[in-house]
Amino acid sequence: MALMMTDECINCDVCEPECPNGAISQGDSTYVINPDLCTECVGHYETSQCVEVCPVDCIIKDPKHNETEEELRAKYERISNAG
Template sequence: MALFITKRCINCDMCEPECPNQAIRMGDEIYEIDAYRCTECVGHYDQPTCQKVCPIDSTILADPAHAETNEQLWEKFVVMYHSDRL
């Protein structure tokens, strides 16, 4: 499933440059994750880099509104990778 950033975000700017899918952008108040671009780093890394670099625990969580299996995340990665290369 895609990830989302909670209101615990302190806008430290650590997550945005680490996202290989360019799914993280500054929102009105805090950073936000585009669920349609987030693959939880499947296809890139073993774990989501945004969670790894975030200095505040429990800030970047699985988004229950966008439940996806690892296979679905992999397929999303493949489609994005292919379309980004065109």
Template sequence: MSLLITDECINCDVCEPECPNGAISMGDEIYVIDPELCTECVGHFDEPQCIEVCPVDCIVVDPDNQESRDQLQAKYERLTG
């Protein structure tokens, strides 16, 4: 389950440095999350750090990129291994 930043994003810049996988970057108009890099912080933290710091609650589960916790753990291991 990769995360997704909705168009409610206010470009406050707090989420990008919190991502341990470097999955968040500035898109054309708002920040975006690369589903190939997003592990929802599995392997790093108990909760997704971007959601924790977002002041407008615009980060949600991406319905087009749903993964189980085991799949997210495997992605984390690939990214850090």
């Protein structure tokens, strides 16, 4: 699954620079995660770096983007090859 921000995001700015895929950006009222770029850090790290640094635990799995580990790895490879 891709990750998503909840409304509890406090715009603390710590997650955006941690994302190796550039999936996190400032939205209208909170940061947002682009599901087309989010691989939950598969291919980069053992754990999702944004989740690790979030002080308010507002980053959850996005139920609208259910993906397996294999699908996340394929997305990582597609993103990596496009760059």
